[in-house]
Amino acid sequence: MQKFRLLIGLVNVGLYFPCLDGWIGFVLENEVKELNLDVQTDIETTRVLFSAKWVTTLKLSGCKLKLSSDTLKLHSLRSLALVEVRVNREMIQKLVSECLLLEELSMAIDVDTPNLLYFSFVNNPIPVSSMNAPRLRKVELGKSDPDTRWYLDVKEFLVGVSNQIEDLTLCFMSKWIMGDTVEDNEIDRISELPPFIVHQIMSHLSAKEVANTSILSKRWQYLQRSFPILDFYEAYTYFMDISYPIFSRRKRAIIRISIERFIEYVDASLLRFCELKFSMQKLRLLIRLLDIKELSYVLDKWIGLAIENGVKELDFDVQTLRDPVYTLPGIVFSAKSLTTLKLAGFKLEQPLDIIRLRSLKSLTLNYVCISELMLQKLTSECVFLEELSMSNCCGSKCVHVFEAYKLKIISISVSSNELESIKIVVPSLQELLLKSSNPQRRQIDVDGCTNMNTLVLEGFTIIDREFHHLMSKFSALENLKVVWCQSLERLAISSDRLKNISIVTCSNLKAITINTPNLVSFVYTSNPVPISSTMIAPCPWKVDLKNKGDLDTQWYLNIKEFIGVSNQIEDLTLHVTSERVSFNLDEFRISSPSAPCEVANLCLEINAPTSDYEAFLDGILNVCHPRTLSVQKTQVNHNNFVEWLHEKMMNRDVNCCNSRKVKCWQHYLKDFKIGGFVPEGGQKCFHIDNLIDVLPKIPMGTVLFHLDWCFAAVENS
Known part of the structure; x- marks a missing residue:
C-alpha cells in the first residue's frame, strides 16, 4: 500500500477504537509507505504503530502518544509531523533518536538526530532547549500573530544554529504584524503583469x-x-481506472453521474473560453465513456470548438469498454493551425478530400484503429510532419512510411500479432525506435533511412544475420540501444561514428565483438557474461551481469577477459544466484597472469550458501580491485553476507599466502572503511558508526565500503 489517509471524529471512543485499531493494523500489514491519521479526539494511538518498519512519512493529528518501553522499529521513517498531539518530552526524544533516517520533522521539541536536514515550526512555540542536529540546513518558522516575545524566541533559537543554516523561511499569517496592516484590496505584484x-x-x-x-x-x-491551455486530464482521472462491469447497479449509477458532471464542467469551460474570442493554445482531455454512441456528438462539438478557435495542440484520450469505436470527425483534417495532434482510443477513417494539416509537426497515435492507406495518406500529405509515434494500434498488417520528406523521429510500439511488417523509406529520418512486447517475427525494412543517427530495438525477434545486415546500412549511426532481443547470440558491431552503445537483457548472448574507436559510452546491463569477446571501446563502461547457475573459475576468467580490455570501468554490478561456488587461485593465475582490473565501483547482490561466500569473494577480488564496494541489501538474508564481509575485511589474514608464489587479494588491500548506507530509491548516503548493530534496523538499500589498494605491489607481482 502506498498511502493511507484518514480523517475521523470519534464521539464514542470506546465503541469505535477497536475499528481504528484494526484499520491501522491492516494497513501496516500491507506495508503502507505514507500514513496520515487525524482522529480529532484525545485517544491514545495504538502501539503497533511504532513497529511500522515500511512507513516513510508519518503525520498524526489530534491524538495522544504514550512512551513505549520497546525499541521503535520505524526503520524507514524520513518525515514526521505531529499536529495538536499530546506527547511528553521523553517520547519525542525517543522518536527522533531511534528513527535513524529521519530527515524532516515538524514539531517543538529537543532535537538529537544527526541526519536531520529540515525543521519546521509553524504556529508552534519556538524551542529554545538543546539542538543537536549538525546537518540541519533548512528551517521554517511561522506564527499567525507574531509579537515581540516570538521574535526574541526566534533570535535565541537561531543563535545556536545560525552558522549552519542555508535556508531560513519566515511565515506570517496575519493582517497585523508589529502594528502594521495589509489592506484587503491591495493588488499583488503578479496581478499587475500583462x-x-x-x-x-x-x-x-x-x-x-x-x-x-x-x-x-x-x-x-x-x-x-x-x-489558452485547457487541461481536463491530470486532475480529473479519479474514475478512470475502474472496471465498470464488476460494480453494483448503485455504484454504476454513481459513476455515470460523475461522468455526466465532468462532461458538464468541460462543456461550460470550453464555451466560456470561446466566448472571449481568443486563440486556443492547447486542449487536453481524458474521458471514459460508458456509451460512446450516446455521447459522440459531445466529443464532436468539443473538437469543433477547439479547431474553430485555432487550437495548436490537441490531445484527446477517449477510453471505452471495448475496442476504439469513436471515429475522429473530418474537421480535424482541415485544422490549418494544428501543430501537435495526440489521439488515443479513436478510429481514423480515410477522408475523401486532401488532408490540410499544413502546420502539423508531431503526430501521436495510441490504441488507434488506422488502415495502411490512411497512415500513408497522413504521413505523405502532412508535409511538415517531423515526429510520428504509434503505440498498440490496430487495423494494419503493414506499416509503410514513405514520401515524408521532413520526418525526423519515428517510434513504433507493437503488442498484437496483427502487424507483420515495417517498411520505412525516409532519408531525412534521424531517430528510430522499434518496440515489441510479443515474440512474433516481423519483417523490418529500414534500408531507406540512410542518415539515421539513433536506433533503438526493443523486444523484436531478430537473428544475428538480420541484425548485422541492419547495421551495415547505417554509416551515420551514433547511438545504438538493443533491449530484450532474445534471438541474438553473436553480436558484431563495427563503426567509426558510433558514440553510445547500450545492450540490455539479451539473455542468450554468447559472443560479442565491438570495434568502435570513437565510442563515448558503453552500457552492458542484465546480460550473461560473454564466453568470447573482442572489444575496442575506449570509453567509460557500465557493466551489469546476471548469473543463476553454478560458478567456477572459468566464469571469473570470462569476466576478466571481457572487462580487462578497458581501463575505465565505472560500474561493475554482479547479480548472483547460485547453489555452488568454486574458485581455484592457482588455476586462475595460470590462465590469466595479468593484474586485476581497476574498477571505480563494484556492486554485489549475492544469494548463495554461506559456506561459499569466501570462494565468491576470492574470485571477484582477483578479477578486479574496486575503489568502492557496494553490497545490495534487498532481502533479509543479505544481512548475512554484509556481516560476513565486514568481519572478513576487518580481520583479513595478510600472512595466508606467505609460502606461496601467487598471492591473494588480501596482500594488496591497504585499508578498508565503511562508507555509509543509501536507502532503496534514495540518493543520499547516511553515515553509519556501528554497522553490525544497526544492520538489522536499517531498511532495504545499499551498504557502501571504501577500499584502498596498493596497485604498485599488484603490478610488481
Whole structure:
C-alpha cells in the first residue's frame, strides 16, 4: 500500500477504537509507505504503530502518544509531523533518536538526530532547549500573530544554529504584524503583469493549481478563464481506472453521474473560453465513456470548438469498454493551425478530400484503429510532419512510411500479432525506435533511412544475420540501444561514428565483438557474461551481469577477459544466484597472469550458501580491485553476507599466502572503511558508526565500503 489517509471524529471512543485499531493494523500489514491519521479526539494511538518498519512519512493529528518501553522499529521513517498531539518530552526524544533516517520533522521539541536536514515550526512555540542536529540546513518558522516575545524566541533559537543554516523561511499569517496592516484590496505584484506573462507563469502549474487561482480575485478569475491551455486530464482521472462491469447497479449509477458532471464542467469551460474570442493554445482531455454512441456528438462539438478557435495542440484520450469505436470527425483534417495532434482510443477513417494539416509537426497515435492507406495518406500529405509515434494500434498488417520528406523521429510500439511488417523509406529520418512486447517475427525494412543517427530495438525477434545486415546500412549511426532481443547470440558491431552503445537483457548472448574507436559510452546491463569477446571501446563502461547457475573459475576468467580490455570501468554490478561456488587461485593465475582490473565501483547482490561466500569473494577480488564496494541489501538474508564481509575485511589474514608464489587479494588491500548506507530509491548516503548493530534496523538499500589498494605491489607481482 502506498498511502493511507484518514480523517475521523470519534464521539464514542470506546465503541469505535477497536475499528481504528484494526484499520491501522491492516494497513501496516500491507506495508503502507505514507500514513496520515487525524482522529480529532484525545485517544491514545495504538502501539503497533511504532513497529511500522515500511512507513516513510508519518503525520498524526489530534491524538495522544504514550512512551513505549520497546525499541521503535520505524526503520524507514524520513518525515514526521505531529499536529495538536499530546506527547511528553521523553517520547519525542525517543522518536527522533531511534528513527535513524529521519530527515524532516515538524514539531517543538529537543532535537538529537544527526541526519536531520529540515525543521519546521509553524504556529508552534519556538524551542529554545538543546539542538543537536549538525546537518540541519533548512528551517521554517511561522506564527499567525507574531509579537515581540516570538521574535526574541526566534533570535535565541537561531543563535545556536545560525552558522549552519542555508535556508531560513519566515511565515506570517496575519493582517497585523508589529502594528502594521495589509489592506484587503491591495493588488499583488503578479496581478499587475500583462496577461500573456501571467499565462506563461500559469503554463508551469498543474490543471488543479490553475483552477484554484480563480478564487483569488476577479482579476485572477478573468486570467484563469482566458488561459489558452485547457487541461481536463491530470486532475480529473479519479474514475478512470475502474472496471465498470464488476460494480453494483448503485455504484454504476454513481459513476455515470460523475461522468455526466465532468462532461458538464468541460462543456461550460470550453464555451466560456470561446466566448472571449481568443486563440486556443492547447486542449487536453481524458474521458471514459460508458456509451460512446450516446455521447459522440459531445466529443464532436468539443473538437469543433477547439479547431474553430485555432487550437495548436490537441490531445484527446477517449477510453471505452471495448475496442476504439469513436471515429475522429473530418474537421480535424482541415485544422490549418494544428501543430501537435495526440489521439488515443479513436478510429481514423480515410477522408475523401486532401488532408490540410499544413502546420502539423508531431503526430501521436495510441490504441488507434488506422488502415495502411490512411497512415500513408497522413504521413505523405502532412508535409511538415517531423515526429510520428504509434503505440498498440490496430487495423494494419503493414506499416509503410514513405514520401515524408521532413520526418525526423519515428517510434513504433507493437503488442498484437496483427502487424507483420515495417517498411520505412525516409532519408531525412534521424531517430528510430522499434518496440515489441510479443515474440512474433516481423519483417523490418529500414534500408531507406540512410542518415539515421539513433536506433533503438526493443523486444523484436531478430537473428544475428538480420541484425548485422541492419547495421551495415547505417554509416551515420551514433547511438545504438538493443533491449530484450532474445534471438541474438553473436553480436558484431563495427563503426567509426558510433558514440553510445547500450545492450540490455539479451539473455542468450554468447559472443560479442565491438570495434568502435570513437565510442563515448558503453552500457552492458542484465546480460550473461560473454564466453568470447573482442572489444575496442575506449570509453567509460557500465557493466551489469546476471548469473543463476553454478560458478567456477572459468566464469571469473570470462569476466576478466571481457572487462580487462578497458581501463575505465565505472560500474561493475554482479547479480548472483547460485547453489555452488568454486574458485581455484592457482588455476586462475595460470590462465590469466595479468593484474586485476581497476574498477571505480563494484556492486554485489549475492544469494548463495554461506559456506561459499569466501570462494565468491576470492574470485571477484582477483578479477578486479574496486575503489568502492557496494553490497545490495534487498532481502533479509543479505544481512548475512554484509556481516560476513565486514568481519572478513576487518580481520583479513595478510600472512595466508606467505609460502606461496601467487598471492591473494588480501596482500594488496591497504585499508578498508565503511562508507555509509543509501536507502532503496534514495540518493543520499547516511553515515553509519556501528554497522553490525544497526544492520538489522536499517531498511532495504545499499551498504557502501571504501577500499584502498596498493596497485604498485599488484603490478610488481
